[in-house]
Amino acid sequence: MRYNFNEKIDRRENHAAKWAEMKMKFGREDLTPMWVADMDIKAAPEIVEAMAEKVKQEIFGYVYRPDSYYESAANWVAKRFGYEILPNTLIHSPGVVPSMSILVNMLTKTTDKILIQSPVYPPFAASVKDNGRQLIENHLVKDENGYYTIDFEDFENKLSQESVTLFILCNPHNPVGRVWKKDELEKMGNLCKKYNVRILADEIWRDLIMPGHKHIPMGSISKEIEDITITLFSPTKSFNLAGLQASFATFPRAEERKEFDDILGRMDVKRNNPFSLVAFEAAYNKCEDWLEELIAHLDGNMQYVVDFINERIPEIKTVKPEGTYLMWLDFNGIGIPQDKIQEFLINEAKVAMNDGGTFGENGKGFARMNVACPRYMVEEAIEKIEKAVKNIK
Ligand SMILES: Cc1ncc(COP(=O)(O)O)c(C=O)c1O
Structure with missing residues (x-):
């Protein structure tokens, strides 16, 4: 060690x-x-050193992201999960929860229902309800040992309702600790495709996978599923950088990427701060x-x-x-x-x-x-x- x-x-x-x-x-x-x-x-230590270098510069004004920033994230995703994403499909945002809230507004109407799998991280329900959308829940089921799985009959039943237009996936799942397996992801993804429901995949925990398990990004399952999925992730959980308040969103559809970026632009929150800029790159490039x-x-x-x-x-x-x-x-x-x-x-x-x-x-x-x-x-x-x-x- x-x-x-x-x-x-x-x-x-x-x-x-x-x-x-x-x-x-x-x-x-x-x-x-x-x-x-x-x-x-x-x-x-490599992250602390990168930030210390910034401190040494003694200037903390607005920063511009070099290409290497998104490249480091894309390389990490390819290396860790065998999933090739183009750096230009990534967008910076101040956090996964802010992105979720923006995307609930961007992808759905107030008459729409949004599906989540409870029990789940409280901001999932909040981002639905606080944005005036209706919440619909697919309860995870627990066996006698306390191991959770998906009730697919109920999942399909809920998805098939006309007003359900978005599913927010948590993978790995906070709080039940499941890392969804390929067949579970395939089934969820294909059902979403069948009922024309978009997927918002919160994969903020994707780097913290325990021995014997494997994270599979929802977007990597198939081209069809990738096309309906927007993925949110960040190194903040894995490298203890949550206070730096930065994250990534992956958009397969260029027009949605632009729309999201424009919204961030209107709020003037498109930039990294000087510390997340160097810390994230150091995490992905040097801290495996x-x-x-x-x-x-x-x-x-x-x-x-x-x-x-x-x-x-x-x-x-x-x-x-x-x-x-x-x-x-x-x-x-x-x-x-x-x-x-x-x-x-x-x-x-x-x-x-x-x-x-x-x-x-x-x-x-x-x-x-x-x-x-x-x-x-x-x-x-x-x-x-x-x-x-x-x-x-
Ligand atoms: C599933 C999940 N998504 C998002 C977040 C928070 O993300 P951010 O700090 O980037 O908004 C957490 C924090 O615990 C989480 O568990």
């Missing part, structure tokens, strides 16, 4: 949202923070080894939680995620009412996790635990949860 992901970190000095917003969100400040989806892990080591660390943290729960807190159910660094813990069996679980986690366990109910009705009784941190934090959090669960009786 070249990198130490177990270094003790104190982000209170870092204005980290995970710490600074804890009181606002959970009502107290003494919790082990396992929520906001960023990492309590330092960025790769770092990412591989990070994945091994995250996989170890996840295995640790799974083993701990199986051995010591069987009242909780979880499955090891195939991707992301988020664990989806089912607290429905701990013996307290579902609507009191989050309160219990805050006031008894003293661990800050995302309330499962915010990911959809079928997320109630769950909590999302972020394990992208040094192992000691994972140990602290899970031991506190164990103690609190044992104290219930």
Whole structure:
């Protein structure tokens, strides 16, 4: 191991949202923070060096993207996923969620329905409802072990409704940790094609794939599916750069790419800031080894939680995620009412996790635990949860 992901970190000095917003969100400040989806892990040295070089220049004015910026992203996608995309099909945007919101407006009418697969990252439902569109949900189904799959009969049923015009896919899926397999993607993509439904693929987690699993971009499945898919991605999750606020959108259709770019132009948010400009290129060009080591660390943290729960807190159910660094813990069996679980986690366990109910009705009784941190934090959090669960009786 070249990198130490177990270094003790104190982000209170870092204005980290995970710490600074804890009181606002959970009502107290003494919790082990396992929520906001960023990492309590330092960025790769090559990224820090690239940003330090910028600081040395001592000028932070407007910047212009060199060709090498989009090329580095396209090369990364080709190398990691075997998917060739032309650099000129990429567009910069200030974030995946902003892109989603813009695209909901751009691709649909207010009378349209938009399909999502719950439980899912809360901004999916918000970007639909807050933009005055109607939400329609294909609930993911969970087997007795807690492994989620797609109810394709329901999926097709929902897609076949006339007013459904857009499907927002989350791959890998936050929070259930699935990395959708080729046959699942093919089926989803072909059904969307059949019912003339566009696909917005949020693939922000695509680089964080655990050993034994493989990410397949939706757009790579076939030319027909690529043509109906707009893909959103970014190195911000994988390289812990979310605060730099930049991302990519891939548009197979030139006229839509222009329309999207024009919207960003009208809002004057077309530029990178000087730091995302150099950090993203450094991540894609120089930090693959770092990412591989990070994945091994995250996989170890996840295995640790799974083993701990199986051995010591069987009242909780979880499955090891195939991707992301988020664990989806089912607290429905701990013996307290579902609507009191989050309160219990805050006031008894003293661990800050995302309330499962915010990911959809079928997320109630769950909590999302972020394990992208040094192992000691994972140990602290899970031991506190164990103690609190044992104290219930
Ligand atoms: C599925 C998914 N999409 C988007 C985002 C946020 O993306 P951005 O910060 O680029 O808006 C997150 C953050 O957790 C996420 O989990």
